[in-house]
Amino acid sequence: MIPLALAATSDAQAPFVTRLAGAERRSLEESLCIASTSEDSLWSGPHGLLRIEHPREAVSGDIVLVRPAEGRLDRLLRSGSRHNSLLVTEQCDQLCVMCSQPPKKTHDVRFDLLRDACLLADAGMTIGITGGEPTLHRERLLGMIEEVLVARPDLSFHVLTNAQHFRREDVFRLKRPEYAKVVWGIPLYSADALTHDLVVGKVGAYERLIDGFAHLMLAGARIELRTVLTRATVDGIVDLADMVVRDLAHVEQWSLMGLENIGFARNRWSELHVDLRDDFAPIGHAIDVATLRGVRARLFNVPLCHVPEPFRHAAVASISDWKQRFGEACSTCRAKSACSGFFEWHPPLLLEAVTPL
Ligand code: SF4
DSSP states (O other): OOOSEEEEEEOOSSOEEEEEOOSSOOSTTEEEEEEEOSSOEEEEETTEEEEESSOHHHHTTOEEEEEGGGTEEEEEEOTTOSOOEEEOOSOOSOOOTTOSSOOOSOOOOOHHHHHHHHHTOOTTOEEEEESSOGGGGHHHHHHHHHHHHHHOTTOEEEEEOOOOSOOTTHHHHHTSGGGGGEEEEEEOOOSSHHHHHHHHTOTTHHHHHHHHHHHHHHTTOEEEEEEEOOHHHHHTHHHHHHHHHHHOTTOSEEEEEOOOSSTHHHHTHHHHOOOTTTOOHHHHHHHHHHHHTTOOEEEESOOGGGSOGGGGGGEEOOSOGGGEEOOGGGGGOTTGGGOOOEETTSOHHHHHOOOOO
């Protein structure tokens, strides 16, 4: 697993963002490496000296948030990675049964520092925004997105949101040209309101989500639908496919996501997990329904050998590099580079349940 938090010391009085300059320095907000060993590196920048307990080569080009009081830094945007996400809040107004990042009541929201990080991003980067529920801080979130995209039109955002906090008056704002670079990743778990509400642990969530879709549609927003595959969602997946092609056919993608064995799902694994090797038929049917009506359906976080051959084209090697893991038998698999593999925290038994292709 690639470490995202590192021990670091700095004399600065407050948290700050800097880019650990690689071969070339691109702005005055960057820090230059002035010494490095196999164990640590020393950097000089606008906030003084920064010592990182990691060698230069491993962090060069990263954009980091340094927390001097805590003696650590967070690697916010890693150079060359396709999987860069900013956690903007751990607060959430839902309590999903399989939540991988259970919410906290409070969170130190630092939009100004996150904006600074985005402005230093590598050219053309797509930056993920996650939570918690980012739109609980809707005004600050939209302000940050707009400020960054006006200054850096080469960047794009992918925002994970329950879409329940958009209002009719947001429609005009969301039509701004900057939002052509924003995709809203929105979970929808069932065509049945009660089932969706039970999955997300919130009464009325489905109704508010449908309103949210209406506002986003009026704005011409780009939408990726997301459905985590659990026992409850797989049982209704064909009905959900019918709803998607009927009412939400304009979405850019419908992503069917394998369950993560972390957070709330860890203790409910046996109740929630669906072994796709035994139970792919309804999912295959749903993919067919979507595909036949022109909706792109994709499978995320699912090993290729757990998917029947006719549907493997839909499986994406999606698990982020810092939390990706393979079984021992995978070393002989010719499809490994195209396979998502498993999450680092998946049960070891699953990692053994592979069939090299
Ligand atoms: S054997 Fe391993 S690498 Fe190959 S498809 Fe299965 S999980 Fe992926």
